[in-house]
Amino acid sequence: MVIRLNQMAAGFTGMSEAAANAYMEYINNDVCPLIPSRGSEGANDLSMVTHIGLALMGEWDVSYKGKRVPAAQVRQQLKLSPYHPFGMDGISILSNSNVAEAQSIAAVKKAEHYLKLSPVVIASSLEALNGNVSPYLWHTVDTKGWPQGHEAAEAVLANLKGSYLWKKDSKRYLQDPLSFRSAGYILAAAQEELRQAKDLLNTAINHTTDNPIVNTNARNDLWYSSAEVLDEMRAGKPNVFVNSCSNFDNTQLALQLESLTKAIGQVIHTSAWRTTQLVDGHRTGLLTYLVAKENNGGDGFANIAQSMSGLYAEAMALTNSAIGYGVPTSIGIEETFSNVNLTADRLSKVADIGYEIYAYEVLHTTQAMDMRKQEGKQMGEGTEQLLKQYRKVVPFVSKDRFYTPDINNGLRVLKNIEFTQVK
Template sequence: YQGKHVPAAQVRKELKLQPYHPFGMDGISILSNSNVAEAQSIAAVKKAEHYLALSPVVIASSLEALNGNVSPYLWHTVETKGWPQGHEAAEAVLANLKGSYLWKKDAKRYLQDPLSFRSAGYILAAAMEELNQTKGLLNTAINHTTDNPIVNTEAKNDRWYSNAEVLDEMRAGKPTVYVNSCSNFDNTQLALQMESLTKALGQVMHISAWRTTQLVDDHRTGLSTYLVAKENKGGDGFANIAQSMSGLYADGMALTNSVIGYGVPTSIGIEETFSNLNATADRLSKMADVGYEIYAYEVLHTTQAMDMRKQDGKQMGQGTTKLLDGYRKVVPFVTKDRIFTPDINNGLKFLKSYQIPANN
């Protein structure tokens, strides 16, 4: 109310409105809708939006950890593909690498990085496009009725069927006022799009897990195997941490299975189609949660490698330095083998609340 969250009772009192008590079909029109599922969808989409906004700096940190090639993200490279959101995703990654050592020549740098690094921009672009489509449909949904029946006071009377006698039964007093049976609580379009966004997040999560497994390979990074610090003599480093990440990865991939269309006919069999929007919203929310957890593993690795490169005199990017400095306040550099559960949990909290710079 007037730009603020205010209890309805307070607003009614201020405006001198009497409480409204629904009855008959009014009660059905209020209850027989998808408003709750749409509210769940809003919450899930907002979580997915932050997860994707976080992705460019995570990808950039992985490139610095790997000593990766910026070539796949350059404007003239992306232009040759032409995918929607391709430039936006690539430039967001590169923006975090301003001032990075990756812009300097390095004879030891590979010409071709693993695809989880090379394709990260395109896969992020796909997810960003799905997010835009989902937000558009969700915005349409919440600004239109989900009632059944519906009342339209501005009906058109210039359709070829406008004078059909059957329409007389549907008019309510005036020529442009109609009460119609419908299925405006059907959200098949939105549910399909929510599933598409969930699958897109699954791809983002997928390549994050695979990048993490590449970062412990000394042949890929030129750093020590398992990112064992110099002072950690005989240590295992991150030798066994991928096993728990693999379990989370499996949980995430299982969320890509479709759930729309399932249901048991009700109301003596006349209600026999389903979109299960609430289930798609729940799965999108869970996929974002798994994505954050996988990122917690990846950033544990990337920051370790970034610090090791800084010890060798390498300069990190402006955006990735901000990530590294903030992360180090909650997760210290691994100088000695330790239990990593607290690090993953603290990293997860850090990433979920990470403030994305406006220019990214």
């Protein structure tokens, strides 16, 4: 509703002042019309936003003060005047993609938080491994030249200020597995896809997804401006037009959301593979499966990766393309599809799984970090903060136990972690 109101203010929808007031009354009183969460082909959100119009007229249900109640009851309680769509109100209420845009914003914000968490997780894995900082150094990244490359690498290194990794170690491998070496570039790719998605969304919510559209400041200096067919489209003044269009086409946004989803899939891939490397005693120099010295005969993390593997498979399935599929509707007039609602939902789900995979990785990295500290090694400023926050809810594994509570508690930490960003 906020997006719709913003687009009304831009002047492209041709909606009435009464419609704007009706939206504002619901927004200002926290009245939220209930809409289906699924079932849009992405050409427009016809089946979804229609419910907003019904609720504005008091003919549907809303969420108000935490309860589902009839819209008519809430309108009476708030003493709101009856609203009846007029002129272009009806078509503008139902022929747009505001729900898809809202779903996309929510998904992108979740993805953004997940990616902001990534540098400290990568840094903690490097400390767990006794890894090499070489791939993240400025002069290394400079030779690649990828967008966001320096930003991603420096964010990882910032979390390693004061870390033992900056000291020489004859036992440290010259080259780490690619899930460690490439993590910065893969994170940079996801950050760049995120940037483009945010730019597209900012453009979308400040323009319009209506059909038809109204433009009160149209250009009249183009080669076709004087064509007689344009006279049929003018609305009173030479530069005022009402035009048929398909502004609810979201192909570009759907493609970008899928690109971001695939990029996060790569971030998840490297996380899962780093986790499997950390239980290899030949690779880390620690006991196999990160078994604590006092855990005599213990299995440590011998089998925990099996459940992580199942989640990983679920995430990879979400990276498959969903745009372009659909059944022609409106007697075959609407036969193109973007399924942007579905792509937004998939992005949201893949970000959720990303957090879950990180919960497995951080269970391993914090175990290894504590084992390193027992050897007298110092962790970085950022990674130490992660360790302290995590240890508030997940203790060191000094004796075998079942790990489901640890994964769930760790997941909550990662989704809500608070620590000072090291620069």
